[in-house]
Amino acid sequence: xxxxxxxxxxxxxxxxxxxxxxxxxxxxxxxxxxxxxxxxxxxxxxxxxxxxxxxxxxxxxxxxxxxxxxxxxxxxxxxxxxxxxxxxxxxxxxxxxxxxxxxxxxxxxxxxxxxxxxxxxxxxxxxxxxxxxxxxxxxxxxxxxxxxxxxxxxxxxxxxxxxxxxxxxxxxxxxxxxxxxxxxxxxxxxxxxxxxxxxxxxxxxxxxxxxxxxxxxxxxxxxxx
Amino acid sequence: xxxxxxxxxxxxxxxxxxxxxxxxxxxxxxxxxxxxxxxxxxxxxxxxxxxxxxxxxxxxxxxxxxxxxxxxxxxxxxxxxxxxxxxxxxxxxxxxxxxxxxxxxxxxxxxxxxxxxxxxxxxxxxxxxxxxxxxxxxxxxxxxxxxxxxxxxxxxxxxxxxxxxxxxxxxxxxxxxxxxxxxxxxxxxxxxxxxxxxxxxxxxxxxxxxxxxxxxxxxxxxxxxxxxxxxxxxxxxxxxxxxxxxxxxxxxxxxxxxxxxxxxxxxxxxxxxxxxxxxxxxxxxxxxxxxxxxxxxxxxxxxxxxxxxxxxxxxxxxxxxxxxxxxxxxxxxxxxxxxxxxxxxxxxxxxxxxxxxxxxxxxxxxxxxxxxxxxxxxxxxxxxxxxxxxxxxxxxxxxxx
Numbered sequence: 001x002x003x004x005x006x007x008x009x010x011x012x013x014x015x016x017x018x019x020x021x022x023x024x025x026x027x028x029x030x031x032x033x034x035x036x037x038x039x040x041x042x043x044x045x046x047x048x049x050x051x052x053x054x055x056x057x058x059x060x061x062x063x064x065x066x067x068x069x070x071x072x073x074x075x076x077x078x079x080x081x082x083x084x085x086x087x088x089x090x091x092x093x094x095x096x097x098x099x100x101x102x103x104x105x106x107x108x109x110x111x112x113x114x115x116x117x118x119x120x121x122x123x124x125x126x127x128x129x130x131x132x133x134x135x136x137x138x139x140x141x142x143x144x145x146x147x148x149x150x151x152x153x154x155x156x157x158x159x160x161x162x163x164x165x166x167x168x169x170x171x172x173x174x175x176x177x178x179x180x181x182x183x184x185x186x187x188x189x190x191x192x193x194x195x196x197x198x199x200x201x202x203x204x205x206x207x208x209x210x211x212x213x214x215x216x217x218x219x220x221x222x223x224x225x
Numbered sequence: 226x227x228x229x230x231x232x233x234x235x236x237x238x239x240x241x242x243x244x245x246x247x248x249x250x251x252x253x254x255x256x257x258x259x260x261x262x263x264x265x266x267x268x269x270x271x272x273x274x275x276x277x278x279x280x281x282x283x284x285x286x287x288x289x290x291x292x293x294x295x296x297x298x299x300x301x302x303x304x305x306x307x308x309x310x311x312x313x314x315x316x317x318x319x320x321x322x323x324x325x326x327x328x329x330x331x332x333x334x335x336x337x338x339x340x341x342x343x344x345x346x347x348x349x350x351x352x353x354x355x356x357x358x359x360x361x362x363x364x365x366x367x368x369x370x371x372x373x374x375x376x377x378x379x380x381x382x383x384x385x386x387x388x389x390x391x392x393x394x395x396x397x398x399x400x401x402x403x404x405x406x407x408x409x410x411x412x413x414x415x416x417x418x419x420x421x422x423x424x425x426x427x428x429x430x431x432x433x434x435x436x437x438x439x440x441x442x443x444x445x446x447x448x449x450x451x452x453x454x455x456x457x458x459x460x461x462x463x464x465x466x467x468x469x470x471x472x473x474x475x476x477x478x479x480x481x482x483x484x485x486x487x488x489x490x491x492x493x494x495x496x497x498x499x500x501x502x503x504x505x506x507x508x509x510x511x512x513x514x515x516x517x518x519x520x521x522x523x524x525x526x527x528x529x530x531x532x533x534x535x536x537x538x539x540x541x542x543x544x545x546x547x548x549x550x551x552x553x554x555x556x557x558x559x560x561x562x563x564x565x566x567x568x569x570x571x572x573x574x575x576x577x578x579x580x581x582x583x584x585x586x587x588x589x590x591x592x593x594x595x596x597x598x599x600x601x602x603x604x605x606x607x608x609x610x611x612x613x614x615x616x617x618x619x620x621x622x623x624x625x626x
Contacts, residue, residue, distance in 0.1 A: 057535060057621050078539060085537020096532045096624055100239035110536045117227040158536070 001032035004165055004198050005054065010063035012049050012221075023049045024060065025221035033165070034196040036189065038209035041218035047202045050218065051168050054200065055088055056080040068165065085114050089159030089197075093171035095151040097143040097158075103130060103150075104139045107157045114162070122161075129157035133187060149180030156187055160197065169201040173208055185211050229542055233549035236522070244554070247518045251558025252565060254511040255600050258504045259566030259591040265500030266590025267573075269493050273461060276489060277482050279368045279424070281336075281455035282464045285477045287316045317450035322475045326456060329474065331467050334366040334457040339441035341452070345388075345434060347396045347404040354392070354434045356408065358441020367455045370422055370435065376400045377420035381437040385419035389430030393421045406434065408444040416440070511558070511600055512607040515551050519611035523547065523618075530615050531623025540616035547615050551608025552601055559597035566591055 012024040023046045031037060041047050052058040053065065056072055065072045068087060072080065089110075097106045105118075107126040112118045130139050133153040138146060143154060152172060159167050169188070173181035185208060192199050201212060209215050217225035237244045295304040316322075319337050326335050339358035344351050361381050365371040370379035370387065377400045379387055386406060388398070398404060400418055407413040416436065424430055442448060456479075458467055464481035471479040483490060523530070530543055573586035 052621050055535070081534070081537055081539045084535070090535055092624060096528065096535075098529055098532060100235050109533070112228045113533070113536065113538045113542060115228075118231070162537075 001034075004031050004033045004035070005065070005067035006030045007054070007065045008063060010050075010053065010065065011061045012046070012053065012058075013061045023221055024053075024063075026063070027218070027222050029216065029223055031166070031198055031200060034192070034198055035214060036192040036199045036212045037201070037214040037216055038212035039200055039202040039216050039218060040204075040209055041224075043204075045218045046221045047218050048170060051170050051200070051202055054166075055090060055168050056084045082114075085110055086162060087165050089162070089164040089167040091152070091155050091159050091167065091169040091172045093174045095148075095155040095175075097146075097151055097154055099142075099144040101143060102140050103135060103143055103146065103154045106143050106154055107161055109158060110161045126157070126161060129160055130154070133157050134183075147180075149176055149183060152176060152180070152184050153187065156184060156191075160191060160195075163195070164197065166198045166200065169199060171202055171204070173203070173205065181205075181208065229545040230549055232546045233553060236526070236546070237550055237553060240522075243518070247514065247554055248558045248561060250514045251511050251554060251600060251604065252562035254507045254514070255559050255562025255596050256565045256569070257507040258596045258599075259563060259593060260569065261500055261503045261507070262592040262596070263566070263570050263573075263586045263588060263590050264584065265496060266592075267585040267587030269496060270587050270590070271585035272489075272493065277461060277486070280482060281367050282458040282461050282482050283456040283468045283471060284480050284482075285316065285322075285454040285456070285471070285475070286480065287450075287452050288478065315447060315450040315452055316454065316477070319451045319454055322454070322477065325474055326454065326471055329467060329470055331458045331460060331463050332456055333459050334363075336360065336363060336366040336455045336457075337438070337451040337453075338455060339438060339445055339447055339452050341441075341445045342409045343434075343444065344407045345392070345396065345404055346407065347398060347402070350396050352392060352396060352432070354388075354406075354432050356406065356441065356444065357433065357435050358438040358444075359435055361437045361439075364435065367457055368424070368429075370420075373422040373424045374420050375423045377418070379420050379422070379435075381419070381435060381440075383437065383440065384414070384416055385440075386416040386434050386436050387420040387422060388418065388434040389432075390421050390423040391427065391431040392434070393418070395431070406436070406444065410444070410446050412444050412446060414440060414444055508599055508603050511555075512603045515554055515604045515607035516610055518554075519547060519551055519608050520614065522550070523611045523615040526615075527618050527623045530618045531620040534618065534620040535624060543616040543618075544609075544612040547612035548605055548608045551604045551612075555601040555604025556597070558604070559600035562600070563591075563593045563597055566596075567593065 008028040010024050010027040011022070014021045014023060027046070027050065039047050039051070053060050060073060063073070070083065072083065075083065098109065104123065104126050107129055108118055108122050111122040111125070115122070127139055130136065133156060135150060135153055138150055143151060146154065173184055176184065188199055189211060191197055201208070203209055216223055294302055297303050323335055323337060326332060337360065341356050343354055343356045345354045359381055364379045364381055375390060381387060386404070396404070398418055400421060403415055403417050405413055406416055436444070456471070458464060461482065464483055468479040468481040533543065567588070570586055570588040570591060573588065574583060
C-alpha cells in the first residue's frame with residue numbers, strides 16, 4: 001500500500017530546564033492511503049500532540065514528517081497553511097464551528113478562504129455534503145442553533161469540503177450520546193470506504209476504535225502497538 | 226478578499242448592540258471634529274470680515290520722491306528735493322493699469338482714488354477730515370458705503386459729500402445741508418450732504434468724508450492720475466500672492482492687507498492651532514475607542530480565529546478581517562458623524578448672515594470629507610494592532626486541543 005504520511009523519530013518537548021516535559025520521545029508512524037486508523041492511549045500519552053503535529057498546527061522539536069512527498073518540518077507557516085487547507089481536514093471533540101455562520105457557511109469555509117469568495121460550485125458541494133450527513137433540513141440554520149450531534153456532522157462535512165487526503169479527528173464522538181456517536185462513525189466509515197479518504201481518529205472508546213481497521217496505541221510518547 | 230469582507234461584516238452584524246455603540250462613539254468624535262471645524266472656520270471668517278472685509282485687500286499707493294540734493298563740483302548745492310508736508314505723489318498712468326489689474330484672477334473690484342487731508346467747515350465749526358475721491362457709481366467697490374448709509378444715498382455726484390454719522394453730529398449737519406470743504410492744497414468747494422453713513426468704526430465715522438473723483442481732482446489740483454488704487458479680492462487670504470502678481474504685471478508697489486496685520490494673523494493662527502489640537506484629540510479618541518473595541522473582539526473570538534487558522538486561513542486573511550472591521554466602523558461612524566454634524570449646523574445662520582450674539586458657525590467649513598477620510602484612516606491604523614494580535618493567535622491554544 002502507498003504511504004500517505006511518514007513520521008520518524010519524532011520528538012516534542014514543552015518547556016525547558018526543570019519544567020521540561022517530553023511528550024513525544026522518538027515516535028515513528030506510517031499511514032497508508034485510504035487507511036482508517038484509531039489512535040488509542042491514556043491521557044497524557046501524546047495522542048493530541050501527535051495529531052496536532054500531523055495537522056501541521058505545531059512543529060516537532062526534532063524528527064521527520066513527510067506527507068504526499070512534502071517535508072512538513074522545514075516548511076514555513078505560509079506553506080503549511082496552504083498545505084493544511086488543501087490536504088488535511090480536522091474534526092474536533094467540541095466541533096468548533098463558527099457560531100455566527102450557518103451550517104452551509106461553516107462547511108464552505110475551507111474552500112471560500114482559499115478562493116477568496118464563496119462560489120456557487122463550493123456552495124453546491126457544501127450542500128451535497130450536508131445532505132449526505134443527513135442535514136438537508138439544516139443547511140441554512142445558524143450553527144449555534146444545531147444540536148451537538150448535528151454540529152459534529154457539520155464539522156465532518158467541513159473537514160471533507162476540500163477533498164483532503166487525510167482527516168484527523170480528535171475524540172470526534174467524545175461529546176456525543178451513543179446514537180449520535182454511532183451516526184458520526186457510520187458516516188466516517190462510509191466516506192473512507194467510498195472516497196478512500198484516510199482517517200486517523202483519536203479516541204478513548206474501545207467500541208469506536210473497533211470500528212477502525214487499524215488501532216495504533218501510543219504510550220509514553222511512543223507507538224507501543 | 227471579498228470573503229474577508231463578508232466575515233468582517235458578519236462579525237460586526239453578529240454583535241449589533243456592541244457595533245452600534247462603537248459606531249456611535251466614532252460618530253460623536255467625528256461630530257466634534259466637524260463642529261470644531263465649522264466653529265473655528267466660521268469664527269476666523271467672522272473676525273476677518275469684521276476687521277478687513279471693508280478695507281482694501283491690496284493697495285497701490287503713489288510714493289513721494291525721496292529727498293535728494295544736487296551738488297556741483299565745488300560742493301555748492303544746486304537743487305534740493307524735500308519731502309513735502311502733505312502727500313503729493315500721484316500715479317499719473319493709473320488709467321492704463323486698471324484694465325490690467327482687473328484681469329488678474331481673484332480681483333473682484335478695482336477702485337482708483339484720490340485721497341488727502343482737508344478741513345470741513347460749517348459756520349464757525351471746523352473739523353479736520355480725511356477726504357477720499359471715489360468713482361461715481363462705484364462708491365461701494367471697497368467699503369460697502371451703500372450698506373452703511375443711514376440717511377440719504379451713497380451716490381456721489383458733483384457738489385455732493387457723504388460723511389459719517391459721528392462727524393455729522395459733531396458739526397450738527399443734516400442731510401441736504403451745505404458745508405465748505407477746504408483741501409490741504411488750499412482749494413475749497415461748497416458741498417451738499419448727500420448721505421450719512423454709520424460703519425461702527427469710530428475712525429471712519431468721525432473723520433472721513435467721500436466726494437466724487439472729479440470733485441477730488443479740483444480740491445487736490447490733480448487734473449490726471451490718482452493717489453492710490455484699492456483692490457478687492459474674492460479670497461482675502463490670497464492677498465499676498467495676488468499682490469506679487471500685480472506688482473510683477475504693473476511694476477507698481479502693491480501692498481497686501483496682511484502687511485502690518487501681523488498681530489491679527491498671529492491671533493488667527495493661534496485660533497487655528499487650537500482647532501487643530503481639539504480635532505486631533507477627537508481623532509485620538511476615535512483611534513483609542515476603535516483599537517480597544519477590536520482588541521476586546523480579538524480576545525473574545527480567539528477560538529474562532531484558531532478554527533479559521535486550522536481550516537487554512539492565513540495570517541494575512543485574519544489581519545484583513547480585523548482591519549476591514551476597523552475600516553467599516555470608521556466609515557459608518559464617519560458618515561453618521563458627518564451627517565449629524567451637518568444637521569446640527571443647519572440651524573445656524575449662514576456665513577453672510579452672522580449676527581452679534583450667535584455662534585459664527587460656517588456650515589461650509591465643516592471639513593466633512595476630511596473628517597470621514599481621517600476617521601477611516603485612523604480606524605484602519607487603530608485596527609492594525611488588534612489585527613496583528615489576532616494573526617498571532619496560536620490555533621492549538623485557541624481551540625484548546
